[in-house]
Amino acid sequence: MQNFSFQNTTKIIFGKETEKEVGKYTAQHGYKVLVHYGGGSIKKYGTYTKVINSLEKAGIDYVELGGVEPNPKLSLVQAGIELARKEKIDFILAVGGGSVIDSAKAISVGYFYDGDVWDFFEAEAKITEALPIGVVLTIPAAGSESSGSSVITKLDGMYKRSIGSNLIRPKFAILNPELTFTLPxxxxxxxxxxxxxxxxxxxxxxxxxxxxxxxxxxxxxxxxxxxxxxxxxxxxxxxxxxxxxxxxxxxxxxxxxxxxxxxxxxxxxxxxxxxxxxxxxxxxxxxxxxxxxxxxxxxxxxxxxxxxxxxxxxxxxxxxxxxxxxxxxxxxxxxxxxxxxxxxxxxxxxxxxxxxxxxxxxxxxxxxxxxxxxxxxxxxxxxxxxxx
Amino acid sequence: MQNFSFQNTTKIIFGKETEKEVGKYTAQHGYKVLVHYGGGSIKKYGTYTKVINSLEKAGIDYVELGGVEPNPKLSLVQAGIELARKEKIDFILAVGGGSVIDSAKAISVGYFYDGDVWDFFEAEAKITEALPIGVVLTIPAAGSESSGSSVITKLDGMYKRSIGSNLIRPKFAILNPELTFTLPxxxxxxxxxxxxxxxxxxxxxxxxxxxxxxxxxxxxxxxxxxxxxxxxxxxxxxxxxxxxxxxxxxxxxxxxxxxxxxxxxxxxxxxxxxxxxxxxxxxxxxxxxxxxxxxxxxxxxxxxxxxxxxxxxxxxxxxxxxxxxxxxxxxxxxxxxxxxxxxxxxxxxxxxxxxxxxxxxxxxxxxxxxxxxxxxxxxxxxxxxxxx
CATH class of the missing domain: 1.20.1090.10 (Dehydroquinate synthase-like - alpha domain)
Structure with missing residues (x-):
């Protein structure tokens, strides 16, 4: 066995109807939240409404950015950073699977960085600060809900690259298996x-x-x-x-x-x-x-x-x-x-x-x-x- | 499967010679440390010296309290609380096995409590504050190095009772299997x-x-x-x-x-x-x-x-x-x-x-x-x- 260090600080909230508690957990970390998600499925199946209701009940202000695609794209990350700065966001809530979470992580590090966020993915910049992130998971796959990594695709040249830091590990992840019933x-x-x-x-x-x-x-x-x-x-x-x-x-x-x-x-x-x-x-x-x-x-x-x-x-x-x-x-x-x-x-x-x-x-x-x-x-x- | 929440924030540092890094990790949490241990074995086998050297190298001030016995006793916990208050301790380093760690945890909650620390073990007081704790583990057994619980024995009436709280979960635990070579x-x-x-x-x-x-x-x-x-x-x-x-x-x-x-x-x-x-x-x-x-x-x-x-x-x-x-x-x-x-x-x-x-x-x-x-x-x- 090699020497190692191990720490995973993400709080897991697991089980039926747990997404209804997202407001409570979010309120422990932020006041003005960017709700980040993918295509229409979270709206179609009611998850979006439950999440928003819970945030509102907890008195949390939010803006939203949907449209994350599988193999999440740098361009949306850049748009997210701009929006987060304009709205003075202090917390990002990712509602979706690994692509949405990874996109949220990239926004969270880009928020504090003057240059192009892609610099982190080219190892030309070092992560020293990141917005806190929370997750409502809808697809079990990437494991991004408690990992300290993110994979983003840059269409220009078709590069898919990753970053890693404990700073981008989610504060909490809500895992309700019922939300995965509708997965194809x-x-x-x-x-x-x-x-x-x-x-x-x-x-x-x-x-x-x-x-x-x-x-x-x-x-x-x-x-x-x-x-x-x-x-x-x-x-x-x-x-x-x-x-x-x-x-x-x-x-x-x-x-x-x-x-x-x-x-x-x-x-x-x-x-x-x-x-x-x-x-x-x-x-x-x-x-x-x-x-x-x-x-x-x-x-x-x-x-x-x-x-x-x-x-x-x-x-x-x-x-x-x-x-x-x-x-x-x-x-x-x-x-x-x-x-x-x-x-x-x-x-x-x-x-x-x-x-x-x-x-x-x-x-x-x-x-x-x-x-x-x-x-x-x-x-x-x-x-x-x-x-x- | 039942609904659950799970979070374990303890940082594990595992492997050969890792106890030599204890000063570095301690310095992240405290300046004036109570070094808590059991009988003479950590002195006999050199662990004590390595730990103290590392603390001194990191510029950390410390006092010490040995003598924790298996099935750790309330009386030593009470003495530890008194010592910690007198010395204005801000961190407890447990060097030993489960008994030492449990004793340290009990001191850490008693430190902030006006009444008898045993009240917590009788569920007559609620844990709301605790000194941070670190661990250098020498006996793999109790699992107390990353748990949020402590078991203490009160000789008067021969009671063995436990407390539990995330507040007493150690900040870090250093696990070097070499330190267990000398266990009988x-x-x-x-x-x-x-x-x-x-x-x-x-x-x-x-x-x-x-x-x-x-x-x-x-x-x-x-x-x-x-x-x-x-x-x-x-x-x-x-x-x-x-x-x-x-x-x-x-x-x-x-x-x-x-x-x-x-x-x-x-x-x-x-x-x-x-x-x-x-x-x-x-x-x-x-x-x-x-x-x-x-x-x-x-x-x-x-x-x-x-x-x-x-x-x-x-x-x-x-x-x-x-x-x-x-x-x-x-x-x-x-x-x-x-x-x-x-x-x-x-x-x-x-x-x-x-x-x-x-x-x-x-x-x-x-x-x-x-x-x-x-x-x-x-x-x-x-x-x-x-x-x-």
Whole structure:
């Protein structure tokens, strides 16, 4: 186990009807709130009204900015910063999924910065101050509700880049599984893949002696694998929605990475995909992660065999660990397919003409990944393996 | 799953040599520190010197109060409050295990209170203010390093009672597994039982649909079961010590109880034991927990069978779940024995003459436990089952 420090200060308020308490929690941090959200679904399904009623009941003044898209865009962040300054906002309430939360985080750091907020994403500026943020989560996927990171897309040049700081960790996150009943199955499945990917990016490590976090990660994966088909079959299965929602937070609150090197190559490889083609992040990961696994698994057959056995209940063949390890990858891919996810670039209708460009971009700052270090050629090969 | 809120703000600093950073972290919270500790072991093994050097290097003024005993006593807490007031302390640094931390927590709330600090433990006063606390942990067991609770013993009448508040949750906890190399095997084993008990108090629940937390709890239990024999055989096995230390914190930081009713009857029953006979809390739990299990397991054979299968790798006998469930209890007891723990009152040399008195005291505020509600008669029967 490596030395580490761990602190996650976000207050989680979890359960039925908890969004009605958002005014109370917001009032602990701010008076003039920017309510940030995405498309029309929070209005269509009544969440917007419940949130606004709760804010008004708590005597909170607010302005709103909707329109956050999946793979949230820099341009809206810049508009949000301008609005927040004009309205003298002191708190941002993100009502939505990871895209909305990430957009709110970017606004929160840009608010105090004179230059272009993109400087933070290019590591040309350091985060020293941020507006406090709260969350009403409607999509379990990104884990952004208690993380200290944000991923934003700059359309000019199609860059997808991230920032990280404890200053952008939400003060509170309200998680009501009922708010996820109306998610389309495709989006639920994308979320499940994203959650699993967050766990697996931490699971595949070269750090020795990480038994507790291995087991916790396996627990989280099994929970997603068991409950995702349930909610796809019955969208209003509260118990299964709750398991997925809480696991989505645990997957990315930092706990599962304590004491271990993390990988994150698959996320980097996928970011170029969703940066250029605007595919859903989870769908992109469903294509990339198994292709990455196939490329790297020989590097540590024991770990991949453990994954196959403990997560997928594959009976180990001790005389043929490679076969055991391979079965785990096969099961992962089959599972993604079974929940309606694409597992090839072909299924995403992505042609092969820009693979080299993406591989270049993914590695423009050097090799990526730590389980196996990947150069441009390796990333290209993973894209090619993912073709069909 | 039940509605819940969860927040644990303690910053964990984990790993080799981390106690040398204590001055830096302390300086973030206070200038005049009370260094609180137990017997001579932190001086004997050099931890004291390293801590003091780090404080001095950070320019921190300090006074010290040693002498905390296992099952920490109200009298020392009262002396600590007096000293802290006289010296105008603004931060308490606990260097030790759960007893030292709990004693520090009690001092921290008593500092601001005009009456007797015991009033908090009798629920006759409400915690509204507390000095900030930091921890250098030397014994993985109580989980007090990131919890919001404290257990203190009042010798007059032999009462062992607890308080709980987010205000007494430590600001930081430094966990260096190397500091546990010198623990006697008996104390290591007591710690392992205490950690397992914290997990099992949450595991045995009537709340339905708690899959993630069930699995996380099973992971934590398996980690302790696998690593305790390793450290008993090789006291300086860093990897195994690290697994136990991190699991000890996770076991009691609140995560494993999210969304579920917890039980805590066994702790209540044990508290009367260690209140009167001053036995080590972990040793008392090793006696009481299996006796409690034997008393309650028929209440939910499926849960006990799951425990047997997932934690102890018992092959389920689907036609005889009672037998499967029973095997899990048997394994638990055998494990406690195998690591040198007593599993009967006889082994603790506790006679049967005061069992009724203890049963009365354990239930003086009404029935205890939530998995199965236990009245005085039930508690007495559990004590009697524990006799040999």
């Amino acid at each position: 199955n495709y989006q639920t499945a994308c979320g499940a893949v994203d959650i699993m990917a967050h766990i697996m990016e931490r699971y595949f490590t070269n750090t020795e002696d990480v038994e507790l976090t291995d087991r916790l990660a396996e627990s989280a994966l099994k929970t997603i694998i068991k409950n995702t088909p349930k909610v796809l079959a019955n969208n209003e299965d509260y118990a299964a929605r709750a398991e997925i929602m809480w696991t989505g937070t645990i997957a990315h609150n930092g706990l599962l990475g304590t004491g271990r090197e993390e990988d994150w190559a698959s996320h980097g490889i996928e970011h170029e995909l969703s940066g250029i083609y605007d595919v859903a992040h989870g769908a992109g990961l469903a294509v990339i992660f198994p292709a990455w696994m196939n490329y790297v698994y020989q590097h540590d057959l024991e770990r991949f065999a453990q994954f196959a056995h403990r997560v997928w209940d594959i009976e180990p063949d001790f005389k043929d660990l490679e076969q055991t390890a391979y079965q785990g990858i096969k099961k992962t891919k089959e599972f993604f397919s079974s929940i309606g996810m694409p597992v090839s670039l072909k299924e995403l209708e992505i042609p092969e003409d820009r693979l080299e460009e993406m591989a270049q971009k993914a590695t423009e700052n050097g090799e990526i990944g730590s389980f196996v270090n990947l150069d441009t050629k390796a990333v290209l090969e993973i894209y090619q393996n993912a073709l069909d | 095997n008996y104390q290591t084993a007591c710690g392992a039982v205490d950690i397992m008990a914290h997990i099992m108090e949450r595991y045995f629940t009537n709340t339905e649909d708690v899959e993630l937390t069930d699995r996380l709890a099973e992971s934590a239990l398996k980690t302790i079961i696998k690593n305790t024999p390793k450290v008993l055989a090789n006291n300086e096995d860093y990897a195994a010590r690290a697994e136990i230390m991190w699991t000890g914190t996770i076991a009691h930081n609140g995560l494993l109880g999210t969304g579920r009713e917890e039980d805590w009857a066994s702790h209540g029953i044990e508290h009367e034991l260690s209140g009167i006979y001053d036995v080590a809390h972990g040793a008392g739990l090793a006696v009481i927990f299996p006796a409690w299990m034997n008393y309650v397991y028929q209440h939910d054979l499926e849960r006990f069978a799951q425990f047997a299968h997932r934690v102890w790798d018992i092959e389920p006998d689907f036609k005889d779940l009672e037998q499967t469930a029973y095997q899990g209890i048997k394994k638990t007891k055998e494990f406690f024995s195998s690591i040198g723990m007593p599993v009967s009152l006889k082994e603790l040399e506790i006679p049967e003459d005061r069992l009724e008195e203890m049963a009365q005291k354990a239930t003086e505020n009404g029935e205890i436990g939530s998995f199965v509600n236990l009245d005085t008669k039930a508690v007495l029967e559990i004590y009697q089952n524990a006799l040999d």
